[in-house]
Amino acid sequence: MTVQEITTVLEELAPLSHAEDFDNVGLLVGNPNQKVQGVLVTLDTLETVVDEAIAKNCNLIVSFHPIIFKGLKKITGSTYVERVVLKAITNNIAIYSMHTALDNSKMGVNAKICEVLGIQSPKILIPKQGTIKKLTTYAPLEAVDTLKSALFEAGAGEIGNYSDCSFSAAGVGSFKPGEGTNPTLGKTGKVHFEKEEQIHMIFSFEKERHILKTLFDSHPYEEVAYEITTLQNVNQDIGMGMVGVLENEMEEADFLMSVKKKMYASVVRHSELLGNKVKKVAVLGGSGAFAIGAAKRAGADVFITSDIKYHEFYQAEKQLVIADIGHFETEQFTKDLLVDYLIKKIPNFAISLSESNTNPIKYL
Structure with missing residues (x-):
């Protein structure tokens, strides 16, 4: 290879x-x-x-x-x-x-930390913004099924663990082929009306080039009408950090000692222990101070990361325990x-x- x-x-x-x-x-x-x-x-x-x-x-x-x-x-x-x-x-x-390509993968750095620590049902802590797009296009009725199948095969219409997702609305399209055109339907110089379906599919941003190529290759029209828009929907598959739950809740000190042992950490620097049980845990491999707020909003009892500075420990604000186990240790x-x-x-x-x-x- x-x-x-x-x-x-x-x-x-x-x-x-x-x-x-x-x-x-x-x-x-x-x-x-x-x-x-x-x-x-x-x-x-x-x-x-x-x-x-x-x-x-x-x-x-x-x-x-x-x-x-x-x-x-x-x-x-x-x-x-x-x-x-x-x-x-x-x-x-x-x-x-x-x-950071692997940091942002749902099967990457943070998923591995969750696996080692026994954190179950992990979800992305900070979804990457602007990574979900929507394709809108229009096709004559007889071409809809073939076109949708090709786009699904190219990776369009995937939402979380669901695939082949789309929305269609019936309507009538009109167009007048100009001089030098070779229309699939209609005649040059005459307005043509065609029963069409408006098709909507979302997709992950990195697939845009392939999906557009598939659209142009599979669509019967000489000129393909389409729109690409960027959505603000939360992406379940791309982003920094993860948050999940322990099978059994633990005392804070016991949990931190368990983390130290499983992650081969020489020392655990942490904010004030709050006397709470640990059930929900957030993790972010590498330098993760920027995710303290996200860990609090997620309701985490403990946030495991590294490279926390002196004043950043104050950001715990008695809402969770911040645990710094070392940069290498989180990514090893x-x-x-x-x-x-x-x-x-x-x-x-x-x-x-x-x-x-x-x-x-x-x-x-």
Whole structure:
């Protein structure tokens, strides 16, 4: 398989269009057409990871964090970023990063945290705005079923766990083919009236190009009338963080000790314990202070994240317990998630889990 073929599989899990605007995701180093001998999955791409890839004969590194985040004006090996890029290029190793594309996936980073902690029925904590669109088009009656089937196949009409969703309204369309046209119905120069159906379907924004191509390829008219609008509906499938429930409620201190053990955290920094039972839990891997308000609105008893600053702990305001278990600790199982996914999708292919500990923070 080529680099492109493998990254296409990864983008089924986490489309790059789902990444945040500030991020740098996708193929950062390498040729997309290069044949892949083996894949090494890591949280961070450091020199030790590139060395590990060389030792394991892996020429594609799939990394959660992007090694190149800001633009590089030179590559001389004077920084750890430059040294990684140089070594990867020298050894023909491609580097692909997923980062916030995987953060925003309903089967990504936060789903894995929920799995490890036994949090059930998880839902997106902060749905990504402007990601649901609606297609409106018009078709003659005899073409409606064929057109709708093609659009459903292209991914239109999916709402949560429902598929093939649409709304139709009957009406009469009119048009007058002008000079140089080749109308499917009607005659050039004469106004034509046709019984049509107005068809509405929603779709996820990353599918727009494919859905429009399908519309144009499947519609019988020479000129296709259509509209695309962006909706404010809550997206159940794309967004940051997750919130769910424990099978059995726990005391706050007992729950935090359980989190510490299951997440291999050296320390748990937390806001004031409130003496409440813990039933609903919100999680957000990585730096999650921006989601404190969302966790409170969701009614979470505890919010697990990292990189909380001194004054941000005050935002708990006796409404929940904020627990900071460390940046690496919240994301460490991401590489296990990716290895399991790739092995399932590409069986009998060399997929390796990096053994390098890339956590830059040490504890006494």
